[in-house]
Amino acid sequence: MRRVQIFDTTLRDGEQSPGISLSVEEKVEIAHQLARLKVDVIEAGFPITSEGDFESVSRIATEVKGPTIAGLARIHQADIERAWEAVQWSARPRIHTFVGTSDLHIEHQMRSNQNDIIAGAEGAVRLAKSLCPEVEFSPMDATRTEIGYLAEVVAAAVEAGADVINIADTVGYTTPVEFSVFLQELQERVPGLKERVLSVHCHDDLGLAVANSLAGVQVGAGQIEVAVNGIGERAGNASLEEIVMALGTRGDHYGVEVGVDTRQLANTSRLVSNMTGYEVPPNKAVVGRNAFLHESGIHQDGVLKDRRTFEIMTPKDIGLEGTNIFLGKHSGRHALKDALEELGYTLEGEVLKRAFTRFKEIADHKKTVTAADLEAIAADEVGSFEGKFVLDSFRVVAATGRQSRAAVTISHADHGTFEAEAEGEGPVDAVFRAVDAATNIKGRLTDFRIDAVTGGKDALGEVRVSVEFEGNEYGGRGLSQDVVEAAARAYVRAVNVYTASKLGAKRISTPAAP
DSSP, X not given: OEEOEEEEOTTTTGGGXXXXXXXXXXXXXXXXXXXXXXXXXXXXXXXXXXXXXXXXXXXXXXXXXXXXXXXXXXXXXHXXXXXXXXXXXXXXXXXXXXXXXXXXXXXXXXXXXXHHXXXXXXXXXXXXXXXXXXXXXXXXXXXXXXXXXXXXXXXXXXXXXXXXXXXXXXXXXXXXXXXXXXXXXXXXXXXXXGGSEEEEEEBOTTSOHHHHHHHHHHTTOOEEEEBGGXXXXXXXXXXXXXXXXXXXXXXXXXXXXXXXXXXXXXXXXXHHHHHHOOOXXXXXXXXXXXXXXXOSHHHHHHHHHOGGGTOSSOGGGGTOTTOOOEEOTTOOHHHHHHHHHHTTXXXXXXXXXXXXXXXXXXXXXXXXXXXXXXXXXXXHHHHTTTOXXXXXXEEEEOOTTSOEEEEEEEEXXXXXXXXXXXXXXXXXXXXXXXXXXXXXXXXXXXXXXXXXXXXXXXXXXXXXXXXXXXXXXXXXXXXESSHHHHHHHHHXXXXXXXXXXXXXXXXXXXXXXX
16 A cells, blocks of 8 residues: 655644644653654744744654654745754754745745745755755645646756655645646646655645545645644644544545554544643544544444444544543552553653642542543643743632732742732632732733533633733643632743743744745
8 A cells, every 4th residue: 555644743833823832841742642643754843933943843853753853944044954953863854945836925925036936945955955864845825826837846846856845735725626636737747746755735724624635645645744633823734633544444445554553643632632722622523522422312222233333433443442540549650650651641750740749639639530630730740841930829819799809929930939919800810910910921811711621529620821911822721629729820821931932932923834
């Protein structure tokens, strides 16, 4: 069977989703899980955009073994050299360079012309190839580019040495039949593509990203660019789990194979959801919680007799069975570490120590700590690693018919301890205002969500917030059996992400990308 590579862009395009701000530690943890999933390529980030992105790509290249590690770069020399500095530590590095090729992009975004774009693309690929053994080139907005001109750009990139040519449906404009014809004509116009890997990168603006990607496979694409849970710019990318299971379940139709370990799909989906704050819809294909539930009596009867009557894949196929982990207050650190690794989290050192302390605190109040509890603790501790501010304590006074009042004590790794009090419209608002006063950083809450991790009165409360600082949104997540404490932790986490971006990242405006 022909092998199709799975190129995962969760950490690059996926992280560009509104409200997602992953720390370096979170990116590294997700990359390790992607390696366990056995994707072929991890696009680890866009190194030129910030010191934080550069650090995360460098660490992933150094620490994550197995997949090719790619760094994104525009066709500028500085971008390409910076990408190489980050990915060079990988045993299998790749530079992925791109440029807009549609008339709209050339005229209004690039402020350039067709000849200069061809020359720039060719020069960029040559430079990247002189540094890195493997180079990918993407004509951005390719599906709205006149086919004759696109063929010229692609031919120049092939001639310059590009190993992978990635055709990007950047705005999710094309349709499956149209895309198939488009790719076939491109291959006819550029014979050199036969010696390269043809890749597709499809966005979901019209809900066609998966269908368009599969259409690409049918006409020769050897790589599909995807993201876990389909996250990404605007409506997102082609969903990794849907692509993988479509190719696997309908291998008779597509006639290709992938190297992904499908039993890691459920773990990967939950981990990315926990760390990004993007919930998986209940009816989401493959990994939604309703994907293997049957409400209709007819369906239930059929499944009880033979699952194949109403299921084309099984929970076991994606790793949903066999993960019923329960730990109690007498469980030790080694048991916790093993359980977390089974769930896709590899915690070491101080992070494991903090997670174990949280586990023991929760186990003292709950008879059993479930897999969902453990995942929530792990995601919370990995995400809190980089924080300078720590919520030491809080106190809230709330009553009907009057404003609530909160007092907080917050310590800073470099500047000592701060205390502040504030009033608000309810206990949560009061706590947020007190945190603003203690940190001297004022944010504006734009989104607030609260969920119970498991059922029952002793369930952990999980709060996710989006907070606006200086016009940009930053996400935070908090976990506690006290929902006000969980909210306070989430808000402090958002403050930490913001201050980290100010001090260590100095992020430039994220350039448009495929």
